[in-house]
Amino acid sequence: MISKLHNLGRSLMVVGISLIVGLLLVILMSDDPGDAAKAFFLSVFSNRFYFGNLLAHSIPLMLTGLAASVAFAASCFNLGMEGQVYLGALAGTSAGIFLSDLVPGAIGIALMFTVSFFFGASLASISAILKIRTGVSELISSLLLSNGIVLAVDYFVEGPLNDKASGLAASISLPAEFRFSGLMMPSSLHTGIFFSLFTAFLLWFFLFKTREGFKIRIVGKSRTFAFYTGLNTDKLLFWAMFLSGGLASTAGMIDVVGIHGRVMRGFSSGYGWNGIAIALIARNHPLLIIPAAIFFAYLESGAQIASLEANITPEFARIVQAVIFFLVTAEALVPKHLGRKRYA
Amino acid sequence: MSKPVLEINDLNKTYDTSGAKALDGVTLDLFSGEITTLLGENAAGKTTLMKVIMGIEKPDSGSMVFKGKKYLPSGPHFANEKGLGMVPQSIKVVDRLTVIENLVLGLRSNGKNIRMKHYRECVRELMKKYFLQLPLDNEVASLSTGQRQKLEILRVLQNSPDVIIFDEPTTLISDREKEELFEIIAKLRSQGKAVVFITHKLREAFSISDKIVVLRLGKVVFSNSRYKTSIEELHELLYGGESCTLxxxxxxxxxxxxxxxxxxxxxxxxxxxxxxxxxxxxxxxxxxxxxxxxxxxxxxxxxxxxxxxxxxxxxxxxxxxxxxxxxxxxxxxxLAALHYDRDNIASCRDSSIRDNLLVYSLSNGKWVIEEKKHVLSARRLLCDYGVTFGEIEDPVSSLSGGNLQKLLLAREISCExxxxxxxxxxxxxxxxxxxxxxxxxxxxxxxxxxxxxxxxxxxxxxxxxxxxxxxxxxxxxxxxxxxxxxxxxxxxxxxxxxxxxx
Amino acid sequence: MLEAIIRDTIKNSTPIVLAASGGLLTEVSGWLNIGLEGAILSAAFFAVVVSSSTGSVFFGTLAAITVAMTLSSMIFFAVRYLKANLFVVGIAVNLLSVGVTVTLTYNWFLSKGTVVFSGSPRPVVLSLDFLTGSGFGWLNGLSLFDLSAFVAPLFLLLFFKKTFTGVKLRSCGFDEESAFYSGVQVNDLRFLAYIGSGIFSGLAGAALSIPMGAFVSNMSGGRGWLALVAVIMGRKNPLIVLLSALMLGFVTELSVFLQVATEISPKLLLSLPYFASFIILAISCGENKDKRFKDW
CATH class of the missing domain: 3.40.50.300 (P-loop containing nucleotide triphosphate hydrolases)
Known part of the structure; x- marks a missing residue:
């Protein structure tokens, strides 16, 4: 119990430090620090549009956060989420284009999500199989695959699936009935948020209340123990990565169905990396992923607004994220035993 | 009598994880040209004491004086530099390096600045001096246990330290190798080194040492010259009147x-x-x-x-x-097994007592975990097997060694x-x-x-x-x-x- | 033609080989540096900025090394003193570099894409007449960076085998505990390895941007990751690391060559090095199949 509180305290501290760093950066970079800081921290809450966009942004982040946390729960590093996001979006959208006029909207959306899930899951499974069979670190293999896939998806979006009429680097649009309906107009918030919230709850139930979730957590805590104790570690690792890849790709799909209606080049502004940070801040707890994702969406939206209103490049949010990555796993950040006896 | 090389004053050490007191006010003097034997049963604190001397463990309180100066070791490296060396209980050599490379690891740096080629000559001489012959360019993985121990001894001796500690050196080697080891130890004494020899075998202690120190539960309960005691007295001290029942x-x-x-x-x-x-x-x-x-x-x-x-x-x-x-x-x-490595393999340190105990019934039970039933059966098992614990959700690392062992046995036996x-x-x-x-x-x-x-x-x-x-x-x-x-x-x-x- | 291909392959491999050497140092010490990609990127940025403003390739390189060393020591300190996770902190450095370079190019040069430093100095390249036509003509046109890339793995080979520090460093990666008991200062040596890794990845970054006289956003383009692939394939042997890095450099060169020579979509070709290195990695590690338990 103490260690849980300790972890939570550390997360909050990291969040605090990162906000301070963000503030410092804004002050350093802007000609008018007061306005810029206000734009970064407060503008998000100033109107429905901004706030709705913040929530919309948190929808895919929750999913990648959940995806990362499943992998982490089994002590796997799924660094390929960026690729899974794109592949999932592309595969699901292709299915949607193919199915248009064939099935009614709800079924179409369900099918699109299913297709997208399986594509992303298969991509992650390749890394899992490689790890199980040959011991190649899933960290690097998933990353290589992902980097390649992102470029390949770009090719499809700019080539075979391109919507030539629009002149954008984007695919053909999905029919309107295959889209989520919007909430809080004119912002881009959509009903997909319920999907994300429900998924978080489902994953929490799976990891903490079911047999298979228990097994995955045991594998994550100590693989030798799990193996010795009679768990099929290979299989469990595989399923954890499978689930992680699938969840990551639904993050891509939900943005397509909810916001853009098509796959666009570079639509995921680092959902994959952010997902990892979110899972780390939430200490892998699926329900804590929700506030962590909203916090990240807040950071990103704040940076976007600051760039619009105060002439700051939004990439400075990356630096803030890097600070989070630096500190989030640091165990010594909050000393466990304050005032431990010194060597006399 | 001359001044001691190493004075140990009132060392105390309690381990965080188990809360067991490993050292309880240990005071000890080591003299040059003298072999001191530390006797004691398992978990009497012998190894902890040596780890403190080498700087591997930090004591909670107490102090040490080495050659008249305050001595605060920060690790084996520090001890090596100062002139203390240890041959650890479980053999610590790097399998994937060759013999000579392993020797390099222990070489102290404040000696002369020697090159690899020159170094080989030095090692050869050293091997001749102590009659320890080893194939210098073989990978250590191919060496026998006895040879590995010789390697460790050489690694320590190359620095010609003033204090040399042998931690249970005789448990892993054959009688003949034991004879050789005793010769080396005798030789070190004649060179004026202070030798510490740790064992739980009475006869060995008696045959080579000058002074015998008995540790029990972290306390020095006996410390005297060998000539002023007898095997019977020591036996009594070590084992009490306990007899073996068959x-x-x-x-x-x-x-x-x-x-x-x-x-x-x-x-x-x-x-x-x-x-x-x-x-x-x-x-x-x-x-x-x-x-x-x-x-x-x-x-x-x-x-x-x-x-x-x-x-x-x-x-x-x-x-x-x-x-x-x-x-x-x-x-x-x-077929079930209780693994040797209780801390890393047979149990999962980060998991709770309940999860460690019920890992089979949980992972072979219903799809949705039945919390209440499991907590009940966990409590019953722990009670049956007499495990003392705090809360069932506490991490398993909060248990002491004996309780952990009982918990693990409960787990293995209860799955029939x-x-x-x-x-x-x-x-x-x-x-x-x-x-x-x-x-x-x-x-x-x-x-x-x-x-x-x-x-x-x-x-x-x-x-x-x-x-x-x-x-x-x-x-x-x-x-x-x-x-x-x-x-x-x-x-x-x-x-x-x-x-x-x- | 062949000469040009060999030369370009080498030029393409240079950053990978240098970064892989840095990675190898850390791999041997037991704590693999995941932040190579970021270190290269930041180093590339500062190399070209400093060299163009001072007019000296040397100062540019020095700046690159300093920056990369700072980044890798940050990883080390976070892991050593804050007890952070090695991989997560490595990722932090990668993100930090992306953020810092983009932010600074925007702030200093008001651009987010490519910044060309037209007046920046270029490194001296080898140009010896007698080599032309002797079969070694490809050596002409190579800079000091390229040559240092070849020396680096050989230097490491000697360092690992012939120096006391090298032997001690290797022991840390093999068996930390035994090394510690033997009297090796494990963490001090690891710090040394991270400093070394910083030097090499700094060189790699400088080798990337200075000859081009420009900085392109995200110009490291996955070379740090390819270097890590080379390190993993090399299994702690500098020569195999060198060969693997050369092979990956060749694949990169191939994708560039095919973009010019064929009609295949450049995007697909750009993804080629990633897929190729993935396959190479899978095959090269395919032999240790029945590992159970031992390495966990």
């Missing part, structure tokens, strides 16, 4: 449950740790596989239980070939396997837990066959039905336990294989 039960003959046929098991880095071992065990009997630790017992357990590769031979379980099956397949069939393999079931248990564990095992064996792997022959004799001794990966002795069979008799076989070959 309770022999005739094995109920039943069908053979587990048969291991000519099995060879892979050791570390492509060596063969177990070489063609056969054994058989029936329901209702306890078979002890004994011998000096590190001679292939651990690997045999790992091999049978599918955690290490079997190179040749077969494992037959209830007439079915189970060679090379993995633990999850074996456990389904009814047909054959139970036990790695070092008695390690680290206090007398009370020892008795209760023995009782548990004699109770359990009515329902299953038990194979225990333990270096502790004395304890083995009290509950085993049969004993098998392994040396250098081969079975050198096998017999039913019968009245009159004594531990010293059995120990003769411990180095049987090596003696026979030479």
């Amino acid at each position: 309770s022999v039960q005739l094995p109920t003959s039943d069908e053979s449950l587990l048969r291991v046929h000519e099995v060879s098991v892979e050791g570390s880095s492509n060596t063969e740790a177990v070489k063609g071992v056969s054994l058989e065990v029936r329901r209702g009997e306890i078979l002890f596989v004994s011998g000096v630790a590190g001679n292939g017992q651990e690997e045999l357990l790992d091999g049978i239980f599918g955690m290490r590769r079997i190179l040749s031979g077969r494992v037959i379980f209830e007439g079915k070939d189970v060679t090379g099956l993995r633990p999850f397949e074996l456990r389904k069939l009814g 396997p047909k054959v139970l393999l036990l790695g070092e079931p008695f390690r680290g248990l206090d007398v009370k837990s020892l008795e209760s564990v023995k009782l548990l095992l004699t109770e359990a064996k009515k329902r299953m066959a038990i194979v225990a792997f333990s270096a502790d022959v004395d304890e083995a004799l009290t509950i085993a039905d049969r004993i098998l001794i392994i040396s250098e990966g081969r079975v050198v002795y096998s017999s039913d336990v019968r009245p009159g069979l004594s531990a010293p008799d059995l120990r003769k076989y411990f180095f049987g294989a090596t003696e026979g070959l030479e």
Whole structure:
């Protein structure tokens, strides 16, 4: 119990430090620090549009956060989420284009999500199989695959699936009935948020209340123990990565169905990396992923607004994220035993 | 008398995890040209004391003075530089490096600035001086245990330290190597070094030391010159009036449950740790596989239980070939094991007591975990097996060694396997837990066959039905336990294989 | 033609080989540096900025090394003193570099894509007449960076085998505990390895941007990751690391060559090095199949 509180305290501290760093950066970079800081921290809450966009942004982040946390729960590093996001979006959208006029909207959306899930899951499974069979670190293999896939998806979006009429680097649009309906107009918030919230709850139930979730957590805590104790570690690792890849790709799909209606080049502004940070801040707890994702969406939206209103490049949010990555796993950040006896 | 080289004043040390007091106000002086023997049972604090001297563990309080200066070691490196060296209990050499490279690791830097080529000459001279011959360019993985220990001794001696500590050096080597070791130690004394020799064997202590110090539960209970004491007095101090009770039960003959046929098991880095071992065990009997630790017992357990590769031979379980099956397949069939490594493999430190205890019933239960039922059964089991604990959700690392052992036994026995393999079931248990564990095992064996792997022959004799001794990966002795069979008799076989070959 | 291909392959491999050497140092010490990609990127940025403003390739390189060393020591300190996770902190450095370079190019040069430093100095390249036509003509046109890339793995080979520090460093990666008991200062040596890794990845970054005289956003383009692939394939042997890095450099060169020579979509070709290195990695590690338990 103490260690849980300790972890939570550390997360909050990291969040605090990162906000301070963000503030410092804004002050350093802007000609008018007061306005810029206000734009970064407060503008998000100033109107429905901004706030709705913040929530919309948190929808895919929750999913990648959940995806990362499943992998982490089994002590796997799924660094390929960026690729899974794109592949999932592309595969699901292709299915949607193919199915248009064939099935009614709800079924179409369900099918699109299913297709997208399986594509992303298969991509992650390749890394899992490689790890199980040959011991190649899933960290690097998933990353290589992902980097390649992102470029390949770009090719499809700019080539075979391109919507030539629009002149954008984007695919053909999905029919309107295959889209989520919007909430809080004119912002881009959509009903997909319920999907994300429900998924978080489902994953929490799976990891903490079911047999298979228990097994995955045991594998994550100590693989030798799990193996010795009679768990099929290979299989469990595989399923954890499978689930992680699938969840990551639904993050891509939900943005397509909810916001853009098509796959666009570079639509995921680092959902994959952010997902990892979110899972780390939430200490892998699926329900804590929700506030962590909203916090990240807040950071990103704040940076976007600051760039619009105060002439700051939004990439400075990356630096803030890097600070989070630096500190989030640091165990010594909050000393466990304050005032431990010194060597006399 | 001259001034001591190393003065140890009132050291105290309590371990965080178990809360056990390892050192309790230890005060000790070491003199040049004197061999001091530290005697004591397991967990008496001998090794902790040495770790504190080398700077591996930091004491909670107390101080040390080395050659008249305050001495605050920060690690083995620091101790090396100052002029203290230790040959650790479990052998610490890097398998993947060659002998000479391993020697480099321990070379102190404030000596002369020597080059690799020059260094080889120095090492040769050193080997000649102490009659320790080693193949310098061989990978350490190919060396025998005895050779590895020689390597460690050389690694320490090359710095010509003033204080040299040998931590239980005689447990891993043969009688002949022991003689050689004693010669080296005598030589070091004549060179005016202060030698610390740690052992729990009385006779050894008596044969070479000048001063004998007895530790018990972290306290120095005796410290005197060897000539002013007797073996009897020390025996009394160490073991009290305790006598060995033999309770022999005739094995109920039943069908053979587990048969291991000519099995060879892979050791570390492509060596063969177990070489063609056969054994058989029936329901209702306890078979002890004994011998000096590190001679292939651990690997045999790992091999049978599918955690290490079997190179040749077969494992037959209830007439079915189970060679090379993995633990999850074996456990389904009814073979269970308690692993040697209790902290890292047999238990999961970060998980709760409940999860560690119920890992089988949880992972073979219903899809949705039935919390209430499991908490109840966990409490019942813990109560039945007399495990003392705080909260059922506390991490398992909060348990003491004895309680952890009981918890793990509870877990393994409660899933009612047909054959139970036990790695070092008695390690680290206090007398009370020892008795209760023995009782548990004699109770359990009515329902299953038990194979225990333990270096502790004395304890083995009290509950085993049969004993098998392994040396250098081969079975050198096998017999039913019968009245009159004594531990010293059995120990003769411990180095049987090596003696026979030479 | 062949000469040009060899030369370009080498030029393409240079950053990978240098970064892989840095990675190898850390791999041997037991703590693999995941932040190579970021270190290269930041180093590339500062190399070209400093060299163009001072007019000296040397100062540019020095700046690159300093920056990369700072980044890798940050990883080390976070892991050593804050007890952070090695991989997560490595990722932090990668993100930090992306953020810092983009932010600074925007702030200093008001651009987010490519910044060309037209007046920046270029490194001296080898140009010896007698080599032309002797079969070694490809050596002409190589800079000091390229040559240092070849020396680096050989230097490491000697360092690992012949120096006391090298032997001690290797012991840390093999068996930390035994090394510690033997009297090796494990963490001090690891710090040394991270400093070394910083030097090499700094060179790699400088080798990337200075000859081009420009900085392109995200110009490291996955070379740090390819270097890590080379390190993993090399299994702690500098020569195999060198060969693997050369092979990956060749694949990169191939994708560039095919973009010019064929009609295949450049995007697909750009993804080629990633897929190729993935396959190479899978095949090269395919032999250690029946590892159970031992390495966990």
